[in-house]
Amino acid sequence: MSSALADPHAHHHADHGGDGTIVEHQFDDLPQQVESSMLGMWTFLATEVMFFAGLVVSYIIFRASYRDDFEAASHHLNVPLGAFNTIILLSSSLTMALAVRASQLGKVRNSVYFMIATMLFGCGFLCIKYIEYSTDYREGLFPGLHWDWELANKHSDHTPQPAPAGAEHGQAAAAGGDHAAATAAAAEGADWYPAVGTLNPAPSAKGMLPLLGGKPRGQSEHAKLFFIYYFFMTGLHGIHIIVGLGLIGTMAVLAWRGWLSGNGTTQIEVAGLYWHFVDIVWVYLYPALYLIDKSR
Amino acid sequence: MSQHAPMSLQTNIVIFLALLGLLVLTVAFAYLPLGYLALPVAFTIATIKAILILMYFMHVKFSSRLILLFATGATVWVVIMLVWTGNDYFTRDLLDIAGK
Numbered sequence: 001m002s003s004a005l006a007d008p009h010a011h012h013h014a015d016h017g018g019d020g021t022i023v024e025h026q027f028d029d030l031p032q033q034v035e036s037s038m039l040g041m042w043t044f045l046a047t048e049v050m051f052f053a054g055l056v057v058s059y060i061i062f063r064a065s066y067r068d069d070f071e072a073a074s075h076h077l078n079v080p081l082g083a084f085n086t087i088i089l090l091s092s093s094l095t096m097a098l099a100v101r102a103s104q105l106g107k108v109r110n111s112v113y114f115m116i117a118t119m120l121f122g123c124g125f126l127c128i129k130y131i132e133y134s135t136d137y138r139e140g141l142f143p144g145l146h147w148d149w150e151l152a153n154k155h156s157d158h159t160p161q162p163a164p165a166g167a168e169h170g171q172a173a174a175a176g177g178d179h180a181a182a183t184a185a186a187a188e189g190a191d192w193y194p195a196v197g198t199l200n201p202a203p204s205a206k207g208m209l210p211l212l213g214g215k216p217r218g219q220s221e222h223a224k225l226f227f228i229y230y231f232f233m234t235g236l237h238g239i240h241i242i243v244g245l246g247l248i249g250t251m252a253v254l255a256w257r258g259w260l261s262g263n264g265t266t267q268i269e270v271a272g273l274y275w276h277f278v279d280i281v282w283v284y285l286y287p288a289l290y291l292i293d294k295s296r
Numbered sequence: 297m298s299q300h301a302p303m304s305l306q307t308n309i310v311i312f313l314a315l316l317g318l319l320v321l322t323v324a325f326a327y328l329p330l331g332y333l334a335l336p337v338a339f340t341i342a343t344i345k346a347i348l349i350l351m352y353f354m355h356v357k358f359s360s361r362l363i364l365l366f367a368t369g370a371t372v373w374v375v376i377m378l379v380w381t382g383n384d385y386f387t388r389d390l391l392d393i394a395g396k
Binding site: 273 | 301302303305308309311312315316319322323326327328329330334335338339341342345346349350352353354355359360362363366367369370371373374377378381382385386
């Protein structure tokens with residue numbers, strides 16, 4: 001992003017665009033300078049697309065492998081809260097687009113107001129995320145020492161899926177209260193825990209087991225895998241939201257103080273690109289994590 | 297100053313409403329018994345939403361071809377990753393997928 005200072009004395013070689021935007025001396029003209037700024041952010045976003053996509057692709061593979069267990073785990077998430085958060089983020093994208101528009105029209109004050117609105121939406125998103133996370137944690141759904149799949153199913157009003165034969169074996173043991181025993185029972189009871197067993201009741205040598213070390217795992221472990229994905233992907237997304245808040249806040253202050261030349265439109269638009277990208281990530285995460293097989 | 301004229305307020309609102317409509321559609325489709333089509337359908341709707349955001353909110357529609365190339369270039373690699381990985385897993389009998 002170009003940091004065109006408003007103070008002309010700081011840039012003796014600087015030229016000016018038609019509207020007072022300082023054109024740095026390495027650029028031919030203003031459009032080239034603007035496009036360079038945009039391309040910089042787009043290049044960064046391309047790397048972001050690729051690392052989020054890596055996560056999503058591995059998630060798709062695991063979801064297809066442990067379909068029933070991922071479904072059972074996903075049903076612990078709060079669909080209305082997730083939908084509400086989607087609305088919040090879409091609204092924040094709208095206000096950010098309007099902030100860019102106001103800046104293009106030279107209405108600096110409106111632009112700053114729209115950026116503040118965007119930040120308020122972003123904070124609202126994080127607050128709801130906090131509510132969701134703390135509920136998940138209390139229900140024993142945070143992977144780690146306090147992971148408690150049994151407790152999660154007790155507290156949830158969601159009735160667990162009628163599990164296929166092998167699963168009942170595992171759940172009956174789990175209901176006994178001993179986690180280790182349950183896992184062990186599941187491990188020795190079935191040659192292959194019925195993660196994908198509904199379609200093929202005797203997968204035996206099939207499945208991903210050979211790739212994953214050959215050890216059959218129970219529903220609790222698969223649900224834990226789902227929640228590792230859930231917390232990692234939404235957490236990574238949350239960090240992006242926090243970074244975006246910092247970025248937009250900085251632009252709002254600089255634009256307000258008139259520190260950026262040409263109303264800082266280029267800078268605000270670049271920050272906007274980042275914010276819209278974070279919105280797009282959530283657009284994919286919401287159906288992928290919250291809306292698994294709700295019809296079943 | 298930006299290279300392109302500001303997008304009208306009306307367009308912004310229309311795109312926003314379209315995105316909300318697609319959100320409702322996503323949630324509605326999730327409760328339909330689509331079976332194995334559920335994820336592809338959900339991702340298709342998500343992609344339509346992403347394209348709307350990309351084209352209008354992120355101004356790609358009004359920008360140069362170079363911007364379009366940078367904005368969509370990464371998806372080429374993502375599609376390669378998705379298709380080749382999927383091709384591997386879904387045809388080598390590693391997953392229990394219906395109809396195979």
